[in-house]
Amino acid sequence: MANVDYETHEHDVVVIGAGGAGLRAAIEAAAQGVSVGLICKSLLGKAHTVMAEGGIAAALGNVWPEDTWQVHFRDTMRGGKMLNNWRMAQLHAQEAPERVLELERWGALFDRTKDGRILQRDFGGHRYARLAHVGDRTGLEMIRTLQYHGIHQGIDVYMECTIARLLKDGERVSGAVGYWRPHGKVVLFKAKAVVLATGGIGKAWKITSNSWEYTGDGHALALWAGADLIDMEFVQFHPTGMVWPPSVRGILVTEGVRGDGGMLKNNKGERFMFNYIPEFFKGETADNEDEADRWYDDKKSNRRTPDLLPRDEVARAINAEMKAGRGSPHGGVYLDIASRRPADYIRRRLPSMYHQFKELAGVDITKEPMEVGPTCHYVMGGVRVDADSTAATVPGLFAAGEVAGGMHGSNRLGGNSLSDLLVFGRRAGLHAALYAKDFGGPLTVDAGQVEAVAREVLEPFSRAGGENPYAIQADLQETMQNLVGLIRSERELKEALRTIETLKARAKRVRAEGARTYNPGWHTALDLRSLLAVAECCAMAALERKESRGGHTRDDHPYTDDQWGRVNVVLRLRDGALQLSREPLPEMPAELRALFQERK
């Protein structure tokens, strides 16, 4: 057996993940005066937040003074088809404006209004132009601002380090064990509190906007540590990913294209979204092209264009057009901004989309339409947390950002992710620090647990003749794409679960070739464990929920069912087995319920 030497670091709070949520959590924890370690799988500043394009949703009211947190709250709940944790949605809508202004005080430079305030843009499902943005590279501005603010706050940053397991001392979390990706040595982090900020699970699908990092690590770490996961059936397929050429299939095309005037069209040139307006949104959606076009300039007397319905609705509509044979040559639909906006407007508002299509697809978006189709983008489900403190169901464990569940219900609105990261990242850092300060008794770590993880991590090197990790990963991605995709059925979900079982067996025999120094094959072999765990959770929860809602559409149960609107599907690991239950949603207080009766 390989040696089990490891190095040790100790902090009051350890944050796993250094995207927007992790950085904001670390900054807040440090501000509370505790010692903070920030761990990331990539280099600092490369996390998925960097790829966010369109903007940060916050009811600043700079463009539309009518916008308030109540309107934002209502939009968010309706976008999530009312399955959201109402308290998270409320805190999010209330605190997002201050979090955005705070970024500005830390040096972020958002695009401006004529009177020098932060400009806001239209996005799907938001009643008013609400997204603070920097062209179409808002995530880059946000992560750089947090990164350069963070490096002066006395936080210890551990880059290119992957966490394999959390450690427990009795019921409570006591640290984490992982390995350094550059040299492959095992490392122990002793910690009174652990914040998960690891992002999502999108690498389990073949067509995805997500990078190699998105392997569901935090979801799996929480599950293995005994915490509850909720809403794992809800996966967002962003309606507009690139479809051509094949090598860029899935790369994100920002919703800002539609926010700034882009229209979806089929191969007959029809603006087909007018045929897909659901009953739920009829009252607030334009049913003819003239009204939709007027809405861009006059929001008071016109209803919004159906091109900006929430993402789940648009993705299903695109899918239906493609299936009906009205798609574009490469299996998508057209997204046309060139025929509405002048070239210099497009290049100024959407510089990276212009660059991306020009360089990767040879398409000039100021002259021709883009070809787009759905791509796996975001998981609404995640670690069950207390809304105010972000505490998971295991003491000492906190979660914020995409890895946490509840905030977005069954479907997230565009722009609500960056604000979620800031609002709940800050809350996670604050409450983890408070928990650490109150921590009683010694912080003990069982060396046996650490050594067991170390052995598990190094095991793939000892399996001569085992399987290629990339082959198993590709088979899982194919399975999830075909059987647990945008449209699901009982037969396919059961088949997916059977396939995942065989993949789990194959993953136990996976091999790593070569040595421990910067070895992506080995890293991929280890990431398979979390990837398979979250894939199984997603398929199980999807099989359980016998209705269609948000990011979960069942061919065999095509309607939304009020009974299912009252429960979360909860998953937890007990005695090595996944347990599933339906548990009631927290009940919304009457004064917030009233917001949904005022206006249709």
Add this chain to the structure above:
Amino acid sequence: MPTFTLRVFRGDPTRGEFKDYRVEAEEGMVVLDVIHRLQATQATDLAVRWNCKAGKCGSCSAEIDGQPRLMCMTRMDLFAEGEPITVAPIRAFPLIRDLVTDVAFNFEKAKTIPPLRLKPPEPDGTYRMMQEDIDRIQEFHKCIECFLCQDVCHVMRDHEENKPAFAGPRFFIKLASLEMHPLDTRDRTAFGRTTAGVGLCNITKCCTEVCPEGIHITDNAIIPLKERVADSLDPIVWLLRKFRSQKTQPV
């Protein structure tokens, strides 16, 4: 499907060599796609950094046929089928393995830059900035930290001894973005002259040429910085600035 010969550097600081691989490339593929195909089929332990695969994160920097470039934005149809394509790690930083280098230097330099010192808000409690006053800085904020400019800068590339007192083009634009920030009140001219070593740059514009974001590093950041540093040494300009108690306007 065309087949290419990829000549990839394999090795670590103790020993290494270029190895030839034959790889098929489909229409529209970029170098990173071909590297991934190689990894999945012929060399599972081939070390390479990448994240977004869309030119937004700046992780996959390499030297392709000697040119510092992002692998994810370099299309295979740039190359003729018969000629081998050389893929090497960026040279200005210590090798870890294969195509991955230790870029810690940059994260250390980042920490030395004096951060934003915020001016007080307007009487109504807000901060106002006009778009035309931030256009130039927004250009600097496009930086994806691929460090290709650092790699190509000959002050460091060929002179390890310059590194301690030289921050490099990436951090000159960071410095310039803070110096020109409408809400900032700190003076970093002394820092720029001494710790960051702005004076060592002799304006060959190599950094500007390789920037995948098209940032005008030399013209818009480094030259104005050099002018500020020079002005700060001129007693008359210094007195005038003191008298006006404001920073000089960006050029």
